[in-house]
Structure formats: C-alpha cells, structure tokens
Amino acid sequence: MLYELIYRSTAKPGLTEQDLEDILKTARDFNQANNLTGCLLYHGGQFLQLLEGDFQILLDLYDRIKRDSRHREFLLLHMKETDQRVYTDWTMAFKSLDQNQLGKYSSVTEFTELVTNEKESSMSKELFQAISAALVSG
Numbered sequence: 001m002l003y004e005l006i007y008r009s010t011a012k013p014g015l016t017e018q019d020l021e022d023i024l025k026t027a028r029d030f031n032q033a034n035n036l037t038g039c040l041l042y043h044g045g046q047f048l049q050l051l052e053g054d055f056q057i058l059l060d061l062y063d064r065i066k067r068d069s070r071h072r073e074f075l076l077l078h079m080k081e082t083d084q085r086v087y088t089d090w091t092m093a094f095k096s097l098d099q100n101q102l103g104k105y106s107s108v109t110e111f112t113e114l115v116t117n118e119k120e121s122s123m124s125k126e127l128f129q130a131i132s133a134a135l136v137s138g
C-alpha cells in the first residue's frame with residue numbers, strides 16, 4: 001500500500017549550502033534503495049517535505065528524520081494512503097523558494113501557517129502538486 005507523509009520543521013540556525021547538499025545526498029541514496037520518492041522545500045528557514053512510499057518505511061524514516069539536529073520543531077501535517085505518487089521521477093526533488101516565490105504556487109505565505117487539519121493538509125498536498133508540475137515543465 002502506498003502512503004504519503006508531509007511534515008514541516010524549522011531548520012537549525014546557520015544551516016549551510018553544504019548541509020543541504022549532505023541532506024539531499026543521504027536522502028536520495030536511502031530513498032532510491034527503499035522505493036521512496038518525494039520533495040523537500042526550503043523557505044524562510046523552514047522545511048516542508050513530502051515523502052511517498054511504504055507505510056512502515058515512512059514511519060521509521062520519519063523517526064530518524066526527527067532525531068536529526070539539522071532541524072527541529074516538527075509538525076506532522078499529513079499521513080494518508082494514496083493511489084498515485086506526485087513525484088514519480090524524483091527520489092527527493094528539492095526547491096529553495098525565496099521570500100516572494102511561494103505565492104506563485106500557493107495561498108500560503110509561510111510554512112508555519114500550515115497546521116494539522118483537513119483543509120491545510122490538502123493545501124500542503126496541492127502545493128507539492130503545483131511544484132511538481134512546475135518542475136516537469138521546467
């Protein structure tokens with residue numbers, strides 16, 4: 001059964017380009033080997049991540065991700081069964097959005113506006129769908 005998990009977190013102060021590269025390298029290696037796909041967004045010192053794959057693999061990974069000192073203040077927004085991946089071709093897509101860019105894809109202006117209720121959970125999913133469409137069309 002295919003599941004999707006979306007959480008947000010706050011990056012540690014002083015997170016560097018190198019930190020981001022290291023995160024993506026680890027993520028892509030593990031995800032490739034475990035049939036996981038998804039996308040990591042970075043905006044205003046906040047991460048928003050979508051992960052798609054097997055339920056138990058996702059839960060175990062989310063536990064490890066929460067112990068990672070490169071971010072904190074986690075909020076699980078969405079854990080749902082799905083019949084289709086949004087990021088079929090990406091072991092972990094990445095997009096760093098600058099201050100005004102988020103508005104191009106969503107009515108959300110900060111990831112911290114996303115909280116755990118049905119409406120916001122679908123808003124976060126819609127944001128990932130819009131980003132995915134933009135990645136495909138270049």
Ligand SMILES: Cc1cc2nc3c(=O)[nH]c(=O)nc-3n(C[C@H](O)[C@H](O)[C@H](O)COP(=O)(O)O)c2cc1C
Pocket residue numbers: 023026027028030031040047049051061064065066068070071092
């Ligand atoms: C924002 C963020 C996103 C991450 N995403 C993934 C991911 O998709 N897949 C993955 O294997 N590790 C990811 N990691 C790395 C994990 O937190 C962790 O470093 C990795 O699973 C190795 O865990 P270990 O050191 O406990 O073995 C992410 C880390 C951060 C900070």
